[in-house]
Amino acid sequence: MLEEIPSPFAAAAEDSYTTFASVKRWKEETGRPAVGYFPVYFPEELAHAMGLLPVGLYGASGRLSLDMATAHTQSFICSISRSVFQMALQGHLDVFEGLIFSNICDVARNLSGITKRNLKERHVDYLHYPINNGTDYAARYLREEYARIGSGLQGIAGQPLGSEQLRASITLYNEKRRLLRELAQLRQSRPWLLPYTEWYAAMRAGLILPVEEYVPALKAYIGAVAARGTKPKDRLRVVVAGTFCEQPPLQLMRTIEDAGCYIVHDEALLGSRWMSDVPVDGPDPVLSLAKAYAENPEPLTVRFHPDIDKRSHDASLLVSSGAQGVIFCTPKFCEPALYDSVIFKGVLDKAKVPYLHLEYEESASSFEHDRTMVETFVESILFE
Numbered sequence: 588m589l590e591e592i593p594s595p596f597a598a599a600a601e602d603s604y605t606t607f608a609s610v611k612r613w614k615e616e617t618g619r620p621a622v623g624y625f626p627v628y629f630p631e632e633l634a635h636a637m638g639l640l641p642v643g644l645y646g647a648s649g650r651l652s653l654d655m656a657t658a659h660t661q662s663f664i665c666s667i668s669r670s671v672f673q674m675a676l677q678g679h680l681d682v683f684e685g686l687i688f689s690n691i692c693d694v695a696r697n698l699s700g701i702t703k704r705n706l707k708e709r710h711v712d713y714l715h716y717p718i719n720n721g722t723d724y725a726a727r728y729l730r731e732e733y734a735r736i737g738s739g740l741q742g743i744a745g746q747p748l749g750s751e752q753l754r755a756s757i758t759l760y761n762e763k764r765r766l767l768r769e770l771a772q773l774r775q776s777r778p779w780l781l782p783y784t785e786w787y788a789a790m791r792a793g794l795i796l797p798v799e800e801y802v803p804a805l806k807a808y809i810g811a812v813a814a815r816g817t818k819p820k821d822r823l824r825v826v827v828a829g830t831f832c833e834q835p836p837l838q839l840m841r842t843i844e845d846a847g848c849y850i851v852h853d854e855a856l857l858g859s860r861w862m863s864d865v866p867v868d869g870p871d872p873v874l875s876l877a878k879a880y881a882e883n884p885e886p887l888t889v890r891f892h893p894d895i896d897k898r899s900h901d902a903s904l905l906v907s908s909g910a911q912g913v914i915f916c917t918p919k920f921c922e923p924a925l926y927d928s929v930i931f932k933g934v935l936d937k938a939k940v941p942y943l944h945l946e947y948e949e950s951a952s953s954f955e956h957d958r959t960m961v962e963t964f965v966e967s968i969l970f971e
């Protein structure tokens with residue numbers, strides 16, 4: 588479906604689901620290995636600095652039957668975990684010499700274990716982020732964890748993690764994140780210039796394309812989008828919350844737009860742009876990278892930081908985005924998304940901002956019920 592989207596990123600974005608043809612090409616051309624990582628966030632710089640191609644694994648989104656994974660797992664877990672596991676069992680992830688998971692939730696923890704058990708010859712590692720990021724030890728602990736992950740990757744990269752290489756990689760990824768935030772800002776201020784599917788293709792391609800190729804392409808794309816002469820329509824500005832890990836079906840997002848909404852903010856692939864610039868001039872770039880995670884003042888659903896007030900963040904998001912309503916799109920069986928939705932709903936109740944809650948699975952294909960709900964939601968606000 589992404590291939591039909593008029594975007595220079597459409598083919599790469601489609602390739603990032605199950606085929607990974609561009610990764611195979613890159614490996615043939617460079618003779619270097621690739622590493623896949625499970626969402627929500629992974630310090631891609633670490634892998635890049637070691638000459639590896641980091642690729643985000645965000646699920647097959649309906650492109651595979653999940654029969655094998657379903658036979659291995661419980662019926663009450665989210666679809667992305669089953670779909671990534673299905674990809675592993677069916678050989679779609681054979682292109683990756685290494686696979687990295689993390690402790691974002693109980694499901695992801697166990698996914699790491701069963702993947703390791705089923706892919707015995709592969710380098711499968713588990714990155715344990717700090718549980719409490721409000722202590723002085725969190726960044727120091729994470730620095731050691733990153734160093735351990737780097738040592739593990741050394742076996743497939745054939746080279747250690749060097750400070751100068753890491754500084755150079757951080758500089759490149761800072762630019763990537765800056766451009767993604769710029770595109771997000773452009774969409775927020777003039778959403779009529781960028782339909783959701785185009786926005787998504789541009790971001791999704793960044794999961795798979797080498798950063799050296801992606802950054803100039805994204806820069807040119809932002810310029811082209813900003814120069815469009817599209818006129819605004821009378822639509823409702825909405826924030827879509829809950830899509831930070833398992834990806835919503837694109838048809839669902841199209842349904843929301845077609846029902847009369849501009850999506851001015853959402854959380855899809857948030858891990859790629861969540862962090863701001865990582866300093867490159869400190870004595871220890873691994874520590875800088877760890878601090879950028881532990882001390883990032885922006886909330887992330889799967890990271891606990893006791894000093895971050897999610898309520899005031901949610902309230903300021905409503906103001907900065909000019910949102911007239913919020914649509915919660917939460918993946919079925921995703922506890923982190925549901926916990927955060929309770930906090931956000933409290934803020935919305937207080938501010939008297941209307942909201943709607945939809946639930947999805949990545950492979951869903953019928954959205955008539957959602958369409959009716961969103962249309963009613965939009966009409967109830969526009970014609971109240």
Ligand code: SF4
Binds near residue numbers: 692694695922
């Ligand atoms: S979708 Fe939710 S439950 Fe599933 S792996 Fe991601 S955070 Fe965990």
